Ligand SMILES: Cc1ncc(C[n+]2csc(CCOP(=O)(O)OP(=O)(O)O)c2C)c(N)n1
């Protein structure tokens with residue numbers, strides 16, 4: 001059915017969104033994400049949706065949250081500077097539990113930085129960019145096909161757990177073209193939002209969590225009348241400063257994200273006996289895979305551990321997955337962000353090395369292979 | 384017939400506003416207008432930013448959305464495009480709508496989204512303690528203009544008109560009937576309707592400028608021809624570094640109205656016709 | 661039978677801002693002028709906004725010096741608003757006639773020169789033989805433009821005051837914007853027809869119902885701001901020792917609802933105990 005097509009990561013993102021039932025896009029142009037807007041500006045209205053170019057990124061995510069509250073699957077796409085402007089609304093969507101998707105095609109920062117060059121510098125921003133304590137969701141695809149599939153997953157997670165989801169990939173993935181066969185999700189693969197519990201009326205509680213700890217808001221206009229606020233609130237949505245309620249809400253909002261890493265397990269390449277492991281995501285993971293193959297040819301028990309979910313982290317699973325590794329090289333296009341997660345999760349005996357590359361040039365296989373040599377791995381030297 | 388009071392969330396009352404805060408009077412007028420138009424507010428959404436004024440939406444038994452500082456119009460735009468059949472009203476303050484959110488105001492006006500935006504202008508940032516706002520008149524005292532404001536202030540209505548709002552009006556807390564009338568007409572209008580409502584912060588602006596509190600402050604909005612006969616000593620005055628100055632009143636009523644395609648119409652949204660006007 | 665042109669007389673048009681009181685005064689004055697009479701017109705304005713008291717006094721005759729109508733000499737009152745019409749009753753000559761619209765407009769807060777309601781007027785006013793209540797609002801709607809209520813009253817007046825009916829129509833054409841003229845002429849005819857349809861005794865209010873209101877206070881919501889205390893024209897409210905509003909003389913309430921509308925805290929409910937429907941007070945007419 002599906003035929004092989006040569007398409008880019010950004011295109012795949014737009015197509016994945018359409019296949020997921022996207023009905024609203026509000027965005028603001030920024031390299032290297034603009035193609036997503038451009039494609040959706042023509043295809044989304046044809047699919048019965050609304051495309052609006054807003055006046056800035058705060059407006060973009062604001063409009064997306066508004067549309068989502070109207071019951072639509074809604075998204076925006078941006079890059080570092082715009083992602084920074086969206087942080088307040090990401091926090092809002094977390095606390096108010098409004099599903100939405102933010103795509104961040106990463107470029108070199110800070111500030112305007114190098115607008116066209118790849119980076120993975122927003123990983124910590126995705127985690128801690130908004131003020132306060134909040135659980136965050138960030139998915140990281142490493143191929144064009146995976147951009148498509150994770151876009152679908154991102155919407156599913158957003159809707160089922162009523163949370164903002166960030167799909168982040170570097171400029172290399174966004175602009176890379178691959179011949180791919182995209183398989184649209186079957187209707188049963190599209191997850192719905194939790195249904196509101198109870199009938200409209202004075203006893204209705206929009207923010208009463210279900211067993212998964214997820215609020216069960218209806219859409220505005222569906223005959224329920226309720227309050228949505230960025231203030232901490234009780235089950236009706238009414239503002240509250242009760243310290244117990246605030247603490248419990250923060251914990252619940254973080255805990256409800258727990259199932260995500262298991263839904264999208266990491267890719268483990270030649271990991272069964274690996275004692276030398278690259279941890280990499282996005283474009284870097286593609287070269288790391290080649291470095292693994294080269295090291296294996298040298299007799300090194302190398303492997304690649306590629307997380308597809310950067311946030312939240314299941315530390316216990318990470319520890320278990322990397323239990324056999326004696327050396328772990330975390331390679332990223334930044335000064336070492338996700339390496340902090342790995343270092344914290346692994347026991348002190350494991351040698352964790354950060355290979356962080358900035359400057360806007362992609363990491364190469366030679367570089368990663370070279371690190372192994374620099375680390376004086378016996379088997380590499382002996383060859 | 385529904386009454387304003389019946390549209391309140393009684394379990395939330397009394398509201399948080401200070402005694403005599405003008406915002407409560409404006410809210411009262413808004414609910415009377417809504418009560419005239421609707422049996423219940425199932426199909427009405429109130430979208431607000433952050434500020435004392437914006438807090439009022441939480442007390443109304445409607446679909447209420449209390450967003451972030453200055454951004455209510457953006458949420459409202461998304462919501463309205465997703466649910467064109469809803470009557471969407473944006474409640475914003477002068478700091479919210481003209482300071483941090485000024486950019487969104489001009490763009491919503493330009494697009495002519497079918498929203499009704501009520502801007503509660505109390506010439507100050509009430510919620511944060513009465514600081515200087517982009518609407519504070521020259522020479523007025525605020526907590527961040529201790530020697531009198533030196534900046535010129537925005538004329539919100541003129542700004543909205545220049546940006547393309549297809550309906551612009553001004554009302555006052557002091558004249559609730561005029562206010563009700565302009566609000567009704569704003570809601571009837573198809574397209575972006577902007578209503579600047581002059582109201583007062585008794586807690587800060589009133590105090591700082593010796594305008595009095597409660598009804599005294601409210602009556603300072605009354606400067607009009609009929610007051611000319613009153614003793615000058617009775618005139619509403621604003622304490623300024625140069626002495627006392629009469630509090631100016633801007634023209635009230637509908638200031639501008641025209642028909643042009645709404646954003647929804649331009650997009651050809653199917654649900655739009657569902658809303659009878 | 662050609663109507664006789666009156667030699668001298670006076671008319672007061674009374675209403676609130678926005679009703680076209682001044683325009684109606686101008687039309688009457690213009691007709692007098694067109695018949696060679698000397699005319700003086702005085703205007704009292706409140707606000708340019710809706711709701712303030714506005715009146716126009718027109719005196720005409722061979723030679724007129726004083727612009728102001730004296731007490732007890734007023735021949736005709738056109739009351740565009742019920743309470744404003746009653747305000748002129750003390751000026752009325754014993755055989756004077758009042759055409760008063762039964763519409764009541766609640767004064768907005770600014771209009772401290774107006775009192776709402778009618779109970780503050782002595783009963784004699786309502787029993788005055790010259791008082792005629794007109795449902796001008798409905799007739800204006802029938803004419804196709806609710807803003808023509810004043811012209812309905814002009815129509816009624818035209819049957820009493822004299823001057824050929826063409827003079828009235830011509831004056832309307834001179835003063836009314838072209839696109840609104842048709843509706844205004846229809847309103848004028850409806851006013852004439854209303855007056856001619858019923859004998860004068862049926863045009864009078866037949867009974868009076870005192871307005872009755874009860875004042876309810878949501879104590880827990882009152883924050884004691886004192887606004888109700890100061891805005892009530894009847895001075896009904898005061899604050900008690902706990903700074904909660906109390907109605908001392910609720911029976912004096914005229915139902916103007918200023919307190920209810922200006923309470924920032926939704927604490928006051930003005931409940932009307934009895935429908936006072938002025939239309940039931942009017943006999944006859946259309
Ligand atoms: C991004 C951000 N900056 C600042 C604030 C603090 N803040 C809260 S309300 C407010 C001013 C509100 O003023 P206005 O809109 O005039 O409302 P008022 O309280 O006067 O009704 C400010 C500055 C905030 N909440 N968010």
Ligand code: SF4
Nearest residue numbers: 401404435509584585
């Ligand atoms: S601080 Fe000012 S604006 Fe805020 S509630 Fe009090 S009086 Fe009203």
Ligand code: SF4
Nearest residue numbers: 882883885886888923
């Ligand atoms: S206006 Fe309302 S809150 Fe203020 S004193 Fe009167 S009843 Fe109380």
Ligand code: SF4
Nearest residue numbers: 892913914916917919
């Ligand atoms: S109590 Fe209220 S309604 Fe009655 S007269 Fe006074 S202000 Fe008017």
Ligand SMILES: [Mg+2]
Nearest residue numbers: 476477507509
């Ligand atoms: Mg303000």
